[in-house]
Amino acid sequence: MFLKFSLHSMFYGAGGGNDIQWCFSQVKGAVDDDVAEADIISTVEFNHSGELLATGDKGGRVVIFQQEQENKIQSHSRGEYNVYSTFQSHEPEFDYLKSLEIEEKINKIRWLPQKNAAQFLLSTNDKTIKLWKISERDKRPEGYNLKEEDGRYRDPTTVTTLRVPVFRPMDLMVEASPRRIFANAHTYHINSISINSDYETYLSADDLRINLWHLEITDRSFNIVDIKPANMEELTEVITAAEFHPNSCNTFVYSSSKGTIRLCDMRASALCDRHSKLFEEPEDPSNRSFFSEIISSISDVKFSHSGRYMMTRDYLSVKIWDLNMENRPVETYQVHEYLRSKLCSLYENDCIFDKFECCWNGSDSVVMTGSYNNFFRMFDRNTKRDITLEASRENNKPRTVLKPRKVCASGKRKKDEISVDSLDFNKKILHTAWHPKENIIAVATTNNLYIFQDKVN
Amino acid sequence: ASGLGSDVCYWSMGDTQEKEGILPERAEEAKLKAKYPSLGQKPGGSDFLMKRLQKGQKYFDSGDYNMAKAKMKNKQLPSAGPDKNLVTGDHIPTPQDLPQRKSSLVTSKLAGGQVE
Numbered sequence: 001m002f003l004k005f006s007l008h009s010m011f012y013g014a015g016g017g018n019d020i021q022w023c024f025s026q027v028k029g030a031v032d033d034d035v036a037e038a039d040i041i042s043t044v045e046f047n048h049s050g051e052l053l054a055t056g057d058k059g060g061r062v063v064i065f066q067q068e069q070e071n072k073i074q075s076h077s078r079g080e081y082n083v084y085s086t087f088q089s090h091e092p093e094f095d096y097l098k099s100l101e102i103e104e105k106i107n108k109i110r111w112l113p114q115k116n117a118a119q120f121l122l123s124t125n126d127k128t129i130k131l132w133k134i135s136e137r138d139k140r141p142e143g144y145n146l147k148e149e150d151g152r153y154r155d156p157t158t159v160t161t162l163r164v165p166v167f168r169p170m171d172l173m174v175e176a177s178p179r180r181i182f183a184n185a186h187t188y189h190i191n192s193i194s195i196n197s198d199y200e201t202y203l204s205a206d207d208l209r210i211n212l213w214h215l216e217i218t219d220r221s222f223n224i225v226d227i228k229p230a231n232m233e234e235l236t237e238v239i240t241a242a243e244f245h246p247n248s249c250n251t252f253v254y255s256s257s258k259g260t261i262r263l264c265d266m267r268a269s270a271l272c273d274r275h276s277k278l279f280e281e282p283e284d285p286s287n288r289s290f291f292s293e294i295i296s297s298i299s300d301v302k303f304s305h306s307g308r309y310m311m312t313r314d315y316l317s318v319k320i321w322d323l324n325m326e327n328r329p330v331e332t333y334q335v336h337e338y339l340r341s342k343l344c345s346l347y348e349n350d351c352i353f354d355k356f357e358c359c360w361n362g363s364d365s366v367v368m369t370g371s372y373n374n375f376f377r378m379f380d381r382n383t384k385r386d387i388t389l390e391a392s393r394e395n396n397k398p399r400t401v402l403k404p405r406k407v408c409a410s411g412k413r414k415k416d417e418i419s420v421d422s423l424d425f426n427k428k429i430l431h432t433a434w435h436p437k438e439n440i441i442a443v444a445t446t447n448n449l450y451i452f453q454d455k456v457n
Numbered sequence: 458a459s460g461l462g463s464d465v466c467y468w469s470m471g472d473t474q475e476k477e478g479i480l481p482e483r484a485e486e487a488k489l490k491a492k493y494p495s496l497g498q499k500p501g502g503s504d505f506l507m508k509r510l511q512k513g514q515k516y517f518d519s520g521d522y523n524m525a526k527a528k529m530k531n532k533q534l535p536s537a538g539p540d541k542n543l544v545t546g547d548h549i550p551t552p553q554d555l556p557q558r559k560s561s562l563v564t565s566k567l568a569g570g571q572v573e
Contacts, residue, residue: 028567029567030566038565039565041567055565055567057565059563059565061564063565063567063568083567083569086565086567086568094515098514099514099516100514100515101513101515102513103513126513188510189512189513207506235507235510236506237506238506257506287482289482289483290486290489290490292482294505340481340482340485341482341484341485342485343482343485343486343489344485344486344488344489344492347489348489348492353505447566449567
C-alpha cells in the first residue's frame, strides 16, 4: 500500500489537491522581457460564478475575461477565458493640499454577486473606491424619424412618412460605467476592500483605519476601526488587510504588521477598536531577531468559504486559524523556508517587504500562494501534501501537465532541482485566484496572467 | 558569533529542529548589522511603518524652484535621475519630472494580442 502510494507521488508529483494534475491552459500578456510599469498586474479576482475573471494593473486599468460556454463536442477541456471588457478604472492624481502623489494602481477588485443582467465590481486604488457596472448591449434601435442611421439629424421638411423605430440585433458591446465613486474617506493608503454578506455594505481598510460604506451612498462612511495613536511617534503597527466574514454580516477581521489578527463584532459598539478575538501565535523571545517583526507581518487574510477558518500569509508561511482558537493556528505551511538564511540580502533588495496573497479552493481543502522564480505553491489540507509549480511559457502547450518543481536548500543539488541562489527574485507571484467551483486557477506573474486547469479526461 | 558557548546546550536532542531555525536568522541579522552598524536598536519594522505611511509624498517649493530657474537662466535645470523618489534635498522638481498624464487610450496588453 505504501509503495503504491509513493510511486504514484513520484509520477504525478507530491499531491496538491487529491492528486490533481495541473495543466497549462492559457497565458495572457506580452512576451517581451521589457516590462512597462503600467503592465504590472496588481490584482486578480474571479467573480462568484467563476465565469468572469478580472485583473487590475499598475496603470489603473481593469481587464475582464469571460469563460466561453462549454462546447458540448469538445469535452476535453473547459471553456477558455477571452477578453470581455477592459477599461481605465483610475487615473493618476496629485493632492495639492497634501503634496501627495496618488498612484492609479488598482490595489483590489471585488465582485458583487450578480442580481440582474449587469455585473458589478468594486475597484480601488490608494484613495478612491469605484463601483463599476458592466453591461451588455446586443441590440439597438433603428428607424428613427428625425435621425439618420449615422446619427445626423434629418431635415424635417424631407420627412414625409412616420415609422416606429424597432430594436435590431447588433454585435455584442460590453460597456463599463462608473456608477458610484467613494472618495475622500482615507488619509492613508487603502489595502483592502471587502463586500459584506448583506450585499448592501462593504468595508475599506487603510494603514490605520477601516471604514464602512453603503453601496448606494457615496457622501458618507462610518469609521469602524481607528488605530492611529494620539502621538504618531508611538506608532507600532499598521493594518495590513481586512475582510468581512462570508456569512455573519456583523463580523470582520483585520490583520496587522505585527502578525496579529483581530476579529471584531459590529454589534458590540459603533467603533470596533476593542476586538472580540485576538489571534496571535506566541513567539519564543529567544528566537527574536531584527527580522522577526518584518517577516511576521501578515500580507493577506482570507476566510474559508465555510466561514469556520481563516488563512493568513506572512513572509515565509501560510497559517490556517480556527476561529474558535485564538492562541495558535491549527495548521502552518512553509512556503519557502529556505529563504530564512537569505533574509539579509532579501532585506537589502526590499524583497522582504513583498506582499504575497493566498487563496482557498472552492471546497476549502487546498490553499495556494505564490513565491519567487514564478513558482507557486499548493497545500492539500487533507493529505498534507504540497506541490510547487512554475508559471512559465516553456510549458505552454495546452493540456501539458505541469512538472513539479523543487528548490534545493543546501547540499548537493539533484538534477532538475534549482538552488536557492539561482532563484530569480524579480519574478514574483504575488496574486493568485482559484475558481469558486472548478479546479481552474489564475496565476499572475509580473505582467502575464496564466490560467491552469486540472486534466480533464 | 559571540555566545556560541552558551548555545551548545541547544544542540541536545529534542529541541534541535526548532533551535536550528534560530541560527540562520540570527546569522543573517549579524550579517546585516555588520554591513549597517548604524541600524537602530528598534526591531525592524518601525522605521518602515513611517516610510509606508509617507508613500507618495512629494514636496515642492515654488520659491526654490523660481530661484533655481533664475540662477540657471538659459541653462537646463537638472532633471531627476533614476531615483524619482527624492523627497527633499538638492533636487528641484521641474515640470519634466512630473509624471506624465498617461493616455487613457493605451489598452492593457492583457486585452490584446493574446499569446496562447
